[in-house]
Amino acid sequence: MTTPAQTTVFLAPASPPFAPHLGTIYTWCLLDAGARAYRYLGGTAVVPEAWSLSSRRLDEQLTDTDDHSREHRYRSMVAAAITTARSIQARFGITTDAEPALRDDEPSVRAAIAAAVLELVDEGAITRTTVAEQWCDPCGIALPTTATRQSCFRCHQPMVVRERADWFLTLDFPTILARATQTQWRPPYALHRFRDLTEVNPQVRVGHFGRLIGITSPLDERQMLDPRLVAALYPRMLYARGYRRIVAACGQDIQRKWLTLIYAAAGPTPALHTIINHGVLLAEGRHKMSRYDGATPADLPEAADPIAYRAGLLSASLGRDIVAATIAFDDASRLRAKIVNTIRFLQTQPESGNHDAIDLRQALGPALDHIDSHLANFDFQRAYMALRGAVRTELSTRLIPLIRARGSRHGAWAIGRVHALASIFLGAARW
Secondary structure: OOOHHHEEEEEOOOEOOOOOOHHHHHHHHHHHHHHHHHHHOOOEEEOEEEEOOOOHHHHHHOOOOOHHHHHHHHHHHHHHHHHHHHHHHHHOOOOOEEEEEEEOOOHHHHHHHHHHHHHHHHHOOEEEEEEEEEEEOOOOEEEEOOOOOOEOOOOOOEOEEEEEEEEEEEOOHHHHHHHHOOOEEEOOOHHHHHOOOOOOOOEEEOEEOOOOOOOEEOOEEEEEEOHHHHHHOHHHHHHHOOOOEEEEEEEHHHHHHHHHHHHHOOOOOOOOOEEEEEOOEEOOOOOEOOOOOOOOHHHOOOOOOHHHHHHHHHOOOOOOOEEHHHOOHHHHHHHHHHHHHHHHHHHOOOEOOOOOOEEHHHHHHHHHHHHHHHHOOOOHHHHHHHHHHHHHHHHHHHHHHHHHHHOEEOHHHHHHHHHHHHHHHHOOOOO
16 A cells, blocks of 8 residues: 555646636646556556545635625535536646545644644744734734725725734745745756845734634634635645645745745645646737636637647747747647547557567657656656657657558557657646
8 A cells, every 4th residue: 555655746736716717727738648648658657536525615605695694605606616627627638636634624734734723823834923914903803014005995995004913934035945946846947036025024824703704713813814825835735744745836926925925834844846837828819828818728719629639738838938829739739639540540450470560669669768858857758759759750750651661569568668658748637
């Protein structure tokens, strides 16, 4: 039986399951491909579902619900949203695991997160201090003074700056950067963007008043823990459960919100082994896409099916912003068709005893080994291009004509290897 210490966790930022946008799907595709590549190369990997179910959006929808029916409505909304999110993941060939549980409505998770908060108090990372914040007194809601919002999201009244004592996590930037340099960054230059932390507020509120759902703060039972802090404590929680290797994927746009908190809350334990950092998906005007202006799966180009779009995303350069409409899904669709056709051809070929027959282990093996070397570094773009060359140039153009004339050996080996490699980019869906 595989133990947690022998298992690599592929971790995404916990996100609300409501209306996942293309940026979230990009992250999920990278995690799924990374885990498939890791298993293909001989490792053990899991991609746990990571849901943030105490989002502000959901909280707002429950404001007018009485205490008696709120929990039932909350559970119903969450179940429906997760079912929809899972169906979207399936369309993109993404598979996730229920264990280890990473969702803030799970009792064991709530207990583990509360324990981690108390540990951070003992370590001196979380302290009770007086901090100036923007306050909406009627709603009991506070925002950092650096927040761009000047009015309360619930009552829309102006926020007022006040100094009040409460529990805060201090962001010690030298320590955060030192911990970040111990992580492998893919691509390596993504670390340079992370170093620019001048706009991050150094004090992060641990708990919030006025929230209806979430994890109750162990420091003040009137408050719910900050959802971003909860998500950032998942690596620490996983480490406490015995997992020693975590590969995270996230977009450049949220790394300062999520990764900064992960490193601040890591304590003496390692935070992350590897970070796969992707760029931001941009609209035609090169501004960041959101779920409100063309970033949902429903807004994929008409000619793009989800599996081809997934492969197109994985073929793009990591760490660089991408105009979503330029994703090369058409090339991926043609490559998928070529893979299917070549596999079908090889399936029709009997194992030849002819001494002139093409030995596919020798003839195709080096090209496939080249793909493996890129996958070992999570360099999906180069791995995709190498797979493209192996299928189109080596197998389809060079070897199949020779096989037609002379027969082949080790066809089953070639079929299994090509199919496994293709599944990294095309996922679990039927293709």
